Amino acid sequence: MLTKIKISLTAFLLVFIFSACNDPVPTELINPDDELTEDNFELELLSPEPDEYVYANGYDSTGIVSPVPGFASLINISHVKNTFNNVTKYKSGGLAIFFDTTRAVRSPRGRVIGFSARILGRVSFNGDSAAVLPYRIKYFDRGIQRDTLLGFRHILYRESFSQIGYTFLPYGSNVDFKLDAFAGNKKLMIPVPDEIIGQVNVAGKPFQNNFRLDLTWNGKGRGRTEIIIGGVPTGRSEVFPILRLWTKDDGKFVIPKNILTRIPFDKFDKIVITFLRKNESYKNENSIGRVYITAQSIHNIIF
Amino acid sequence: MAEFISPLKVFTTLFFRFAKNYSLTISAIIFMILMNRNNAQTAVDVYGSLSGVPGLPFRLNGFESNPSNLNSIKDWEFGLSLGSSFTSEISNNIYQLTLSKKIGDHYFYARYSPGIKKEFNFKSGATIIFQDDVKFEQELQTNLRYEELFGFGYSFKFSNKLNAGFNLRYFGQEFSEERPDLIFSDTLNFISITNVTTNRDFWRADIGLDYFPSPQFGLSLSSVNLINALESTADDAAQFEMKNEKAAKIGVYYQPVRGFNLSADYETTNSFSFGLNQSLPFLSGVFTFGISSFHDKYQQPYICAVSPAINYSSDFFSISIAGIKYFSDRTAAKPLNEFLQEGINDVFNNQYSFDKLFLSVNVALSFIPEQKVKFVDVEIEREIFPVLSDEYQTMAFASAKVLNLTDDLITVKPSSYIPKINEERVFSPQTILAAGDTGVVSFFTTIKEDLVNIDKREIVQAEFYINTSAGEPDDIFQKPLLINDINSWDGKVITLRYFVKSEYNYSLEYAKNILSNFKSEIDAADPRIKNFEKVRILFNQFIKEMLYVADPRASVERVQFPNQTIKLKGGDCDDLSVAFSSLLESIGIQTAFVDYKSDEVSHVNLLINTNLVPDEAALITANDRKYFIRKNLSGKEEIWIPLEMTSLTDFPTAWSVAASKFYSEAVDGLGLAKGTIQIVDIY
Numbered sequence: 011m012l013t014k015i016k017i018s019l020t021a022f023l024l025v026f027i028f029s030a031c032n033d034p035v036p037t038e039l040i041n042p043d044d045e046l047t048e049d050n051f052e053l054e055l056l057s058p059e060p061d062e063y064v065y066a067n068g069y070d071s072t073g074i075v076s077p078v079p080g081f082a083s084l085i086n087i088s089h090v091k092n093t094f095n096n097v098t099k100y101k102s103g104g105l106a107i108f109f110d111t112t113r114a115v116r117s118p119r120g121r122v123i124g125f126s127a128r129i130l131g132r133v134s135f136n137g138d139s140a141a142v143l144p145y146r147i148k149y150f151d152r153g154i155q156r157d158t159l160l161g162f163r164h165i166l167y168r169e170s171f172s173q174i175g176y177t178f179l180p181y182g183s184n185v186d187f188k189l190d191a192f193a194g195n196k197k198l199m200i201p202v203p204d205e206i207i208g209q210v211n212v213a214g215k216p217f218q219n220n221f222r223l224d225l226t227w228n229g230k231g232r233g234r235t236e237i238i239i240g241g242v243p244t245g246r247s248e249v250f251p252i253l254r255l256w257t258k259d260d261g262k263f264v265i266p267k268n269i270l271t272r273i274p275f276d277k278f279d280k281i282v283i284t285f286l287r288k289n290e291s292y293k294n295e296n297s298i299g300r301v302y303i304t305a306q307s308i309h310n311i312i313f
Numbered sequence: 314m315a316e317f318i319s320p321l322k323v324f325t326t327l328f329f330r331f332a333k334n335y336s337l338t339i340s341a342i343i344f345m346i347l348m349n350r351n352n353a354q355t356a357v358d359v360y361g362s363l364s365g366v367p368g369l370p371f372r373l374n375g376f377e378s379n380p381s382n383l384n385s386i387k388d389w390e391f392g393l394s395l396g397s398s399f400t401s402e403i404s405n406n407i408y409q410l411t412l413s414k415k416i417g418d419h420y421f422y423a424r425y426s427p428g429i430k431k432e433f434n435f436k437s438g439a440t441i442i443f444q445d446d447v448k449f450e451q452e453l454q455t456n457l458r459y460e461e462l463f464g465f466g467y468s469f470k471f472s473n474k475l476n477a478g479f480n481l482r483y484f485g486q487e488f489s490e491e492r493p494d495l496i497f498s499d500t501l502n503f504i505s506i507t508n509v510t511t512n513r514d515f516w517r518a519d520i521g522l523d524y525f526p527s528p529q530f531g532l533s534l535s536s537v538n539l540i541n542a543l544e545s546t547a548d549d550a551a552q553f554e555m556k557n558e559k560a561a562k563i564g565v566y567y568q569p570v571r572g573f574n575l576s577a578d579y580e581t582t583n584s585f586s587f588g589l590n591q592s593l594p595f596l597s598g599v600f601t602f603g604i605s606s607f608h609d610k611y612q613q614p615y616i617c618a619v620s621p622a623i624n625y626s627s628d629f630f631s632i633s634i635a636g637i638k639y640f641s642d643r644t645a646a647k648p649l650n651e652f653l654q655e656g657i658n659d660v661f662n663n664q665y666s667f668d669k670l671f672l673s674v675n676v677a678l679s680f681i682p683e684q685k686v687k688f689v690d691v692e693i694e695r696e697i698f699p700v701l702s703d704e705y706q707t708m709a710f711a712s713a714k715v716l717n718l719t720d721d722l723i724t725v726k727p728s729s730y731i732p733k734i735n736e737e738r739v740f741s742p743q744t745i746l747a748a749g750d751t752g753v754v755s756f757f758t759t760i761k762e763d764l765v766n767i768d769k770r771e772i773v774q775a776e777f778y779i780n781t782s783a784g785e786p787d788d789i790f791q792k793p794l795l796i797n798d799i800n801s802w803d804g805k806v807i808t809l810r811y812f813v814k815s816e817y818n819y820s821l822e823y824a825k826n827i828l829s830n831f832k833s834e835i836d837a838a839d840p841r842i843k844n845f846e847k848v849r850i851l852f853n854q855f856i857k858e859m860l861y862v863a864d865p866r867a868s869v870e871r872v873q874f875p876n877q878t879i880k881l882k883g884g885d886c887d888d889l890s891v892a893f894s895s896l897l898e899s900i901g902i903q904t905a906f907v908d909y910k911s912d913e914v915s916h917v918n919l920l921i922n923t924n925l926v927p928d929e930a931a932l933i934t935a936n937d938r939k940y941f942i943r944k945n946l947s948g949k950e951e952i953w954i955p956l957e958m959t960s961l962t963d964f965p966t967a968w969s970v971a972a973s974k975f976y977s978e979a980v981d982g983l984g985l986a987k988g989t990i991q992i993v994d995i996y
Contacts, residue, residue, distance in 0.1 A: 031406045034398040036432035036456065037665045039649040050438030052450070053493055055504045252502075253495070254442075266439070268509075272495035 050258065053269070056238070056251040081292070082299025083108045087135065087185055087202055087306070089175040094280075094312040102174050103167035104135035104185070107145065108298055115160055123149050127161030130298060131191030135179060140164035148248065181205045181307060193297045200305050201289050204230065208285035208309040216275035223270060227285050227309070229261025236286040237263065241278030242312075249282050259287070285309040388415055389678035396428050399668040400644055408671060420478070422466035430460035431660050435649050441493050441504055453491040453506065457553050459660045460485045468521075476523040484660065486513040488550045511550040516542045517557070525566075533564035537580060556656040558582055582658075583610045588620070598627030611655060612664045613641050628683075631675040636668070643667045685723055685781040688790040689714035689751060693775075696795040697734060698803055699767050700811045700872075702760035709741070709755035713790065715779055717746040726780040727754045732773045733796050734760045754779065767798050770869070802872040802887070806908035806917055806993045812872050812891045813898060813995055819876045820892075821899035827854045828900070842932050844902050845923045848956075849964045851896055856961045858882045859889060887917050889958035894919055898995055907955065907975065908991040909984075918957045918971050920992060925952040939972040941980075943992075 041050075086105040091098050113126035124147055133140040145163040149156055168174055175181050182204050189196040208227040214220035225237060235258070240251040252273060257263045275281065288306040295301050392411035398404050408428035414421045439453040461484050468478025487510060494507045521535030537560040564578040572592040579585045588605025601624045606616050622635035647665060657663040691713040697705070717723055728740040735758065744754045756777060775794040778786040802808065828835065831850045838846045860883035864871050870887075878884045878892035894904040903922035909915065920941065925932060927942055927950050934940060940952045955971035956964075984990030 031427075032404045033406065033430070033432070034404040034667060035400045035402065036434045037643075038646040039433055039435035039652050040646045041436075041649055050436075052440040052442060053504070054442035055495065055502055252497075266492075268492045269495060272497070274497045277497070 051263070051266075052256040054254040056240075056254055081109075081302040082111050083295070083301040085187055085198065085200065085301060085303045087179050087200055087304075088308060089179070089181065089202075089205065089306070090308045090310065091207075092310045092312065097171075099169070099171055100174050101167070101169045102178050103165060104133075104140060104179060104187070105166075106133045106140065106164040106187075106189070110161075111299070115158060117149060117151055117156075119151065123147060123158065124160045127163055129162050129164075130193070131189050131195075133164035133166075134188045134190075135166050136186050137188075138166055140166040175205060175307070185305070189298070191297060196295055196298065198293070198301075198303065200303055202305045203287045203289050203307050204228075206235070206285045206287040206307045206309050208283065208311055210283050210311045210313065212313065216273075217271070221270060222267075223265045223283070225263045225265065225283065225285070227261055229259045230287075231260060233259045235259040235263075236284075236288060238282075238284035238286065239265075239273065240282040240284065241275070242280040242282070243277055244279050250278075280312050283311045283313075285311075389413070390675055391678050392424075392673065392675040394428075394671055394673040396669055396671045399670075411675075418470040420466075420468045420470070422468075422480075423463070424466075425463045426461050429661050430458065431657065431663065431665065432459070433457040433652065433665070435652075437490060437492075439491075439493060441506065443504070451506065453493070455491065456487075456489040458485070458487040458489070459555060459657065461660050474525045477521065479518060479520045482517045482519075484515050484517060484555070486515070486550075486554060487511070488513070488553050513543060513550055513554055515557075516540075518542075529568040531564075531566035533562075533566070533578075535562045535564075536560075537562055537582070552653055554656070555660070556658045558658055584608060595625070596627075598625055600625050609662070609664075611658065612639075617641065626675075629677050631673075633673040634671065635673070636670040637662070637666075638668050639666065684787045685719045686715050686717055686725055686746065686779050687788040688777070688779065689716050691756075691777050691790045691792045693792060693794055696797055696803070697731065697758075697760075698797045698801050698808070699734065699760055699765045699799045700801075700815065701803070701808055702762075702765055703811070704808070705758045705760070707757070709757055711756040711775070711777065711792070711794075713754050713756065713777060713779070714751055715744075715746065715754050715788075716751045717749055720748045722747055723781050725752075725754055727756055728778045728780070728786075729756045729758055730776045730778075731758055731794060731796070732775075733767065733771065734758070734764050736761055736764075738778065765799060767796060770798050770801065771796050797869060800871045800873060800877075802870045804870050804915070806887075806906045806991065809872065809887060809891055809894075809906055809917070809993070810995045812874055813895045813904075816875050816895065817899045820895040823875075823879060824851060824896045824900050827851055839932060841925060841929055842923070845925070845933050845954075847900065848897060848902060848921055848923075848954075852893065852956065852964045852967065855893055855896065856963075856967075859884075859961050861885065861889075861959050861961060886959050889961075890917050890919050893956075893958055894995060897921060904995055905953070906993040906995075907971075907979070908993055909974075909978065910989050910991065918955060918959070918974075920953045920955050920975075923952045923954055926950060927952060936972075938976045939968065941975065 084105070084107045088101075088103060088105070090101040092101070093099075107127050108130045109125040110128050111125050114122045115124045115126060117123050127145045129142060141164070142162050143165050145160045146157045147160060149158070166179075168178055179185050179202060181202055183202050185200045185202055187196075187198040187200050206227055208225065211222075211224040211226070213222040213224070227235065229235065234256050237255045237257065238251050239253045239255070240249050242249055253269070255263070255265075286306055286308050288304055290302070290304040293301045293303065390411075390413040392409070392413070394408040394411075396406055396408040398406075406428035409424050409426040411422065411424040413423075434454055434456045437453045437455040441451045441453065443449055443451065461482060464480055464482035466478060466480040468476050470476050489508050489510045491506050492509050494505045496503050496505060517538060518540040519536045520539060521533065523531065523533045525531040538557045539559065541557045560580045560582040562578055562580045564576065566574065566576045568574050574590040574592070575588075576590075577585065577587040584607065586605055586607035588603060590601055590603040592599050592601040594600075602622070603624075604619065604621045606619050608615055609617055612618075618637050618639045620635065620637045622633060624631060624633040626632075643666065652665075655664070657665065691711055693711050695708070695710050697710065711729070713727070715725055715727075717725075723746055725744045725746055726740060727742075727744070728738040729735075730738045739758045741755060741757045744752055746752045772793050772795050774791045777790040777792065779788050780786045802812070828847060828850060834850070835843060835846055859878075862881075862883040863885050872891055873881065873884050873888040875892040875895040878888045884892070890906060894906070897904050903924075905920040905922075906917050907920055908917055920943075922943075923933065923940075930937065930940055930952055933952075933954070940954050942950050943953050944950055954968055955975040957967045957971035957974065960967040960970045978984045979990040982990075985992070
């Protein structure tokens with residue numbers, strides 16, 4: 011009898027006690043400096059709606075950044091290298107776009123694809139005047155590529171099969187930007203980052219177990235580097251961006267296998283790996299509004 | 314039910330608040346500096362510094378100590394340990410549930426340990442940026458979970474000095490990593506976050522040995538991570554696995570004075586522990602206080618923690634409170650690179666463990682008391698003669714040598730059970746034995762009245778028991794015992810009285826029937842010789858149908874009861890003497906047996922009290938060698954006449970023959986003086 015009482019009491023106590031149990035807080039393990047470290051990365055999926063992709067997400071084949079929402083003006087200096095079959099073509103230039111944020115431009119489906127771009131005056135980079143050219147953007151409407159004229163932009167642009175970035179809007183220098191505007195002059199100093207030179211080592215073939223993409227570049231050891239993975243879909247000529255990664259600017263990054271295996275390489279004739287080193291800043295200027303200033307060195311490797 | 318405040322939470326909250334400001338002070342002041350058998354990183358126990366204290370009624374140890382130390386288990390035991398961890402908030406859990414069983418010298422142990430677990434989390438280094446109407450980021454996490462799920466133990470007691478054992482423990486390792494999963498389609502691309510879980514569970518086996526060359530000194534040797542068997546392989550997760558470094562552990566135990574214990578353990582991984590215990594008797598149990606510290610090569614500072622404990626144990630339950638207080642801050646976040654480099658070697662105690670407090674309860678589910686006495690031997694001192702049933706209440710039929718196995722004075726309660734004559738165990742008087750002493754206990758018995766009439770001799774297995782407490786006996790002994798039949802006689806004249814007394818009603822009726830036919834003759838006789846006349850009349854009538862018949866050839870003598878002699882119309886000297894004595898005693902005439910031990914064949918006849926004083930002898934005879942004078946209890950001299958019952962002629966002849974024999978052997982031959990002839994009174 012006593013044993014039965016003991017067992018019953020024990021069972022009751024166990025039920026009561028179990029109901030009040032909770033696990034201790036896990037021990038948190040951290041990286042001491044709390045920055046991006048080797049093998050750490052940030053990942054963003056681009057072109058979430060491929061049939062309605064708009065370059066406004068910030069990527070096009072020239073590497074020139076499209077209008078970023080929230081800014082009235084865009085000033086950009088880009089040095090772009092496109093390497094394909096070991097042949098590199100160099101493009102460099104300065105860009106200024108002044109948007110009228112009160113006049114949005116929409117796709118037939120109502121999506122905002124940009125704002126009306128206007129001319130405010132004469133633009134120069136290091137004293138060289140930029141040309142005024144129509145500003146068209148391309149977008150996809152239900153899988154069909156279309157373009158539209160947003161207005162005008164100021165471009166100072168050069169292209170060559172040899173390196174021009176050492177002399178024209180040079181790497182590592184401060185470029186003197188000037189706007190002789192109808193409403194007043196503006197001057198800005200734009201720091202240009204050092205050149206980025208990337209390399210892609212491909213091992214194996216897509217969808218095989220040994221497939222690897224090892225990315226290397228001339229890292230600076232501080233700050234971070236942006237890498238964009240894109241491709242040229244089968245039957246098309248334009249480049250679609252797929253993913254954007256940020257990683258420590260240490261000169262090496264191995265794309266994680268779980269990401270690599272999910273990229274639909276079979277849908278693309280060519281893959282484009284973009285290495286991007288960027289300086290960016292923001293200013294509020296009375297006459298031209300909030301300005302997004304960026305200078306970048308881009309190396310697109312197409313394979 | 315989860316909303317009720319757990320009593321343990323209340324207890325731990327109060328303790329934490331009180332102890333928070335005085336933790337080290339309390340450890341130093343309240344608890345005596347004692348030793349324990351706690352161990353280094355891989356072997357800290359929920360019982361803290363009380364683990365393995367010899368002499369405690371309950372086994373207080375987990376697998377964390379020597380696998381061979383299970384031999385304190387009594388019978389079935391159940392154990393429960395509740396624990397609290399002190400992190401940024403207090404968490405409670407059941408640390409272990411245990412069940413133990415002793416079978417002879419084999420000890421089995423099982424435990425379920427839901428509370429022995431350790432978790433880590435860290436950012437895996439990947440951040441996913443989601444951009445819809447609003448941009449937000451999600452950092453991916455990796456979670457590591459280590460737990461010891463259950464275990465089994467076995468140990469064998471080779472002797473009081475040597476135990477050996479092994480245990481098997483099952484560990485779970487679960488590594489859960491959030492990974493981005495990219496989904497691409499013609500109309501929609503998106504990232505989802507999936508959990509990829511890898512399990513790396515494993516078994517661990519260890520062995521151990523305990524050696525106690527003396528009660529004050531002991532040595533132990535055991536393995537750490539002797540065998541680790543992984544259930545699955547996954548190379549990706551190898552960097553997170555427990556390190557499971559193999560080692561050997563050596564322990565020393567010393568008791569300089571009773572109740573005060575010192576111990577130390579060293580592991581070949583360069584970890585060690587030391588501690589002290591003090592035990593004090595209290596009520597019917599023992600209070601034990603202990604404190605220990607240890608050094609672990611993976612933890613800082615050098616002496617990385619202190620573990621106080623307190624316990625109360627009785628024969629039926631044990632309750633302990635123990636704790637572990639680390640001397641470094643365990644709540645702050647730790648570097649990931651250090652963890653990846655060093656890992657952990659133990660789930661319960663590692664460089665990331667939190668301060669803990671335990672409440673443990675052990676209960677005996679079915680209690681087999683410790684044996685305190687045991688039989689050395691049992692000697693049967695006399696056979697059982699059912700007619701002598703009264704004798705066995707005052708004279709032991711068996712005795713036993715009994716050994717006190719304890720260090721204390723104990724009271725032994727003997728009892729016995731004899732088939733055929735007992736319906737239940739018969740308890741005999743208690744005996745007190747000194748510590749470690751061997752003493753003699755006597756066994757008495759009684760024969761139930763309705764079981765007395767045994768008609769056949771038989772050997773039975775008598776059972777002897779000795780108890781030191783209520784409940785199960787400490788020891789049982791069986792020995793063959795001869796049960797004689799109802800007519801068997803031990804050959805001692807003094808026991809013939811039991812045959813005489815057994816049937817007074819029959820004898821009285823028989824005697825009255827005879828005497829009633831001679832009423833006038835008796836009435837006419839001189840009152841002083843009425844008894845003499847009755848004897849004469851009864852004898853003459855009695856012998857009319859009697860025939861002398863010797864006992865059958867047998868290994869034991871037989872005596873007939875008076876009614877048997879009368880019905881059978883004959884018997885030998887003891888049958889006839891018993892029968893006639895019974896007739897006389899039933900009518901109040903005192904008789905005695907005369908035991909002629911000197912005869913080649915033992916012989917017995919009667920002496921009869923005439924109640925005449927010596928001056929009245931002439932009323933019955935002029936020959937003073939025909940009677941014998943004896944004093945009664947009040948000192949008055951009375952005339953007794955001998956009577957030979959085998960002289961089946963007439964009263965005078967029988968009287969003469971008996972008197973002649975009596976005087977020649979008992980008086981002239983100094984038989985009475987030498988003791989070769991004995992007069993045995995019925996009462």
